[in-house]
Amino acid sequence: MPTGDKGNENGPPFISMTEDSTLHGVTIYYPNQPGNQVPTPFPWTLSLSGNNVAVTDVECLNCFNAIRAVGAHRHYIARVQGQPINMGVLVDQTYDVGRIEDVHWNPWYSNTKEYMSWQLLYGRAFVFARTDWEYVFNTFAFGYAIGYHFVASPQGSCNGNFLGIGADMMANASVQVDSSDAFGILITNGEFTAFVDSHFGTQLGGSGTTGFADCTFTQWDDSKQGHYAIEVNGATGNLLVNNCDFQYEGNQINLGNSTTLARAVITGNVIKGATRISGKAHNTQKGLNADSTSTP
Known part of the structure; x- marks a missing residue:
């Protein structure tokens, strides 16, 4: 004591x-x-x-x-x-x-x-x-x-x-x-x-490589303010988002309109509703993102 x-x-x-x-x-x-x-x-x-x-x-x-x-x-x-x-x-x-x-x-x-x-x-x-x-x-x-x-x-x-x-x-x-x-x-x-209400704390900056693999994202914008599950702010490195499940119908990833991000690879993800990926890196690969609007 x-x-x-x-x-x-x-x-x-x-x-x-x-x-x-x-x-x-x-x-x-x-x-x-x-x-x-x-x-x-x-x-x-x-x-x-x-x-x-x-x-x-x-x-x-x-x-x-x-x-x-x-x-x-x-x-x-x-x-x-x-x-x-x-x-x-x-x-x-x-x-x-x-x-x-x-x-x-x-x-x-x-x-x-x-x-x-x-x-x-x-x-x-x-x-x-x-x-x-x-x-x-x-x-x-x-x-x-x-x-x-x-x-x-x-x-x-x-x-x-x-x-x-x-x-x-x-x-x-x-x-x-x-x-x-x-x-x-x-x-x-x-x-x-x-x-x-938050966007999961996934605000990215810096010069390294940040990867999300086999992750589940949900309820990141309950107040309907337009938050993204993943948001890049001034990063100069790389972003990898692969085989993730976005279970909430909202904005998924914002790479920023004037981002200095070097590369982004966004593939193989399951998305509820429309795919909403904004902005671009210097080199962005998008593919195999499954839109689940036609499924229960």
């Missing part, structure tokens, strides 16, 4: 873990964090560094910032749950494979208006900077500003494998990629639900 450094986010962590250490089977609860008002900052709860540090079967019930893994090569974070307010997990400067699995952030501690308004405005569930092939498996977050945030630190960006990840009711973006290592970010079996 940490009580120190109330109001001081930059104070020393509650628990600092170094090489070959493990924290297992505890619940961490901040008794001075009221759940019916704007949250109070506290320092990081757990700070991991060094090789082979593990956090398993731990509840971070109402931490402000829960787990920081910086320079924690081969870290293992598993079966962790709770409601971190500002940041759930931060990974940086990890140069050997780190693993995060079965982590679940949900508003179990407080869902009052004052508490959740702050969390939806500022909170980030998972933040990844420099980590070399991070393995993330079966993770979920509910009710933050950003679910999975990929950023650059002075040491670089993330590349990794993200399997079975989910995010519900993210106010800004379920997945926001500000920076990626050249080896890329692979997301498989992801589940992202906005709970408010």
